Amino acid sequence: MFSVPSVQTSLGGYTTSSINKTYGTRIKIEKVGLQFNGDVELKNIIIKDHYDQTLISIAELNTSILSFVKLAENKLTFGAIDLYDLFFHIKK
Numbered sequence: 001m002f003s004v005p006s007v008q009t010s011l012g013g014y015t016t017s018s019i020n021k022t023y024g025t026r027i028k029i030e031k032v033g034l035q036f037n038g039d040v041e042l043k044n045i046i047i048k049d050h051y052d053q054t055l056i057s058i059a060e061l062n063t064s065i066l067s068f069v070k071l072a073e074n075k076l077t078f079g080a081i082d083l084y085d086l087f088f089h090i091k092k
Contacts, residue, residue, distance in 0.1 A: 008032045012042070026050075038065040039076075059085030 012032030020027055030044035040063050047056040062081040065071055 008034050021077055026052075038068070039063075040065060053089075053091075054087065057085075057087040058083055 009030075009032050012029050013068075016027050016029050019025060026048040028044075028046045029042050031042070033039075033041035033043075040061075042061040043059065043060040045056070045061060048052060049055050060083075062082040066077040066079055067075075070077050
């Protein structure tokens, strides 16, 4: 069931919505891909500020989850992270 891309993207949307609601953030992830070996692929990530301006956008992010046990304990441990088409804009 979790190997179906639409289910993975729906689960990613639910998780992102939950994070946005809890922390008052504005994060959108268009597509989520998860593999059984822990590899993660996120596509079209956009993080906006409270003025609706883009702070960060990423066309594709690839990484791997190193420990699902730590993930269940809310301790995120990832392998190398590859970013493609990164836009990073910070205002002072």
